[in-house]
Amino acid sequence: MNLILLAPEALESDRLARVTDPRRLRHLREVHRARPGDRLTLGIMEGGIGQGELLTLDDHEATFALDALDQPPPPALPVHLVLALPRPRMLARTLEHVTALGVKQITLLHTRRVEKSYWMSPELEPEKIHRHLELGLEQARDTRLPAVTLEKGFRPFLEDRLPGLLAGRRGLLAHPGMAAACPRGIETPTLLLVGPEGGFIPWEVEKLLEAGCEGIHLGPRILRVETAVTALLARLF
Incomplete structure (x- = not known):
């Protein structure tokens, strides 16, 4: 399953992210068919990758409880x-x-x-x-x-x-x-x-x-x- 890519400004703390971008919200609902309690793979733009639990999801926002997003992305081609x-x-x-x-x-x-x-x-x-x-x-x-x-x-x-x-x-x-x-x-x-x-x-x-x-x-x-x-x-x- 593909990545939920978060903008840096989505981080409210080291352990909480809030997503309001309409495209990402549609992606959560229609592609991931996510529900509160689901664990998903998350990444921070230009940063690390990890897991997070979806806390809330509606038409206006989604919130995640984050684990450490400390895994590196895949290596680039030279x-x-x-x-x-x-x-x-x-x-x-x-x-x-x-x-x-x-x-x-x-x-x-x-x-x-x-x-x-x-x-x-x-x-x-x-x-x-x-x-x-x-x-x-x-x-x-x-x-x-x-x-x-x-x-x-x-x-x-x-x-x-x-x-x-x-x-x-x-x-x-x-x-x-x-x-x-x-x-x-x-x-x-x-x-x-x-x-x-x-x-x-x-x-x-x-x-x-x-x-x-x-x-x-x-x-x-x-x-x-x-x-x-x-x-x-x-x-x-």
């Missing part, structure tokens, strides 16, 4: 994901999936095949992004939010940001037709770059390879972005 901005519906699902898998650094990048209209989507509002990250954390019983950066220009990213991101990291460019298969079970810090639907254009591939990235592929099948990212992370780490 990867910075650079993802060409997907279409809005796919972005929402992808953010949740990669957060659940343990990615803690995400860059959303503009490339030639990214529709400019995607950058005007409500899904890029900070509140929406935060919500999708929270859902991923709850699914995986994690408490540490990823950092999300928006890069709206490919050339400035290539020239100004990429050299610093590659410093101390192995750069992997996932793109159909690359010579090398995706490696398995690596542990080194990694920068993983994934293109949009239709892939990077040849000029972008050329420049990323020139910058020091290694081209890799997942085989002959062409996958949706959300599927490819999940498969890449599972195979790499």
Whole structure:
């Protein structure tokens, strides 16, 4: 069963928490089907994980008696994901999936095949992004939010940001037709770059390879972005 993720301000003391967020209250009622007396797994945003007893639950608030929330969250993956901005519906699902898998650094990048209209989507509002990250954390019983950066220009990213991101990291460019298969079970810090639907254009591939990235592929099948990212992370780490 997934995590009840508490904001720090929900703590009234070391032993009592009060939840008033409507989404979390609905989650307690409709997903957990919780009742007073139930013991649930709780976590504090950016903090520890433990158990708590549900004392009260109604349409307006829930209260918990807390045990020590001192268990660490799962370890993060050693990867910075650079993802060409997907279409809005796919972005929402992808953010949740990669957060659940343990990615803690995400860059959303503009490339030639990214529709400019995607950058005007409500899904890029900070509140929406935060919500999708929270859902991923709850699914995986994690408490540490990823950092999300928006890069709206490919050339400035290539020239100004990429050299610093590659410093101390192995750069992997996932793109159909690359010579090398995706490696398995690596542990080194990694920068993983994934293109949009239709892939990077040849000029972008050329420049990323020139910058020091290694081209890799997942085989002959062409996958949706959300599927490819999940498969890449599972195979790499």
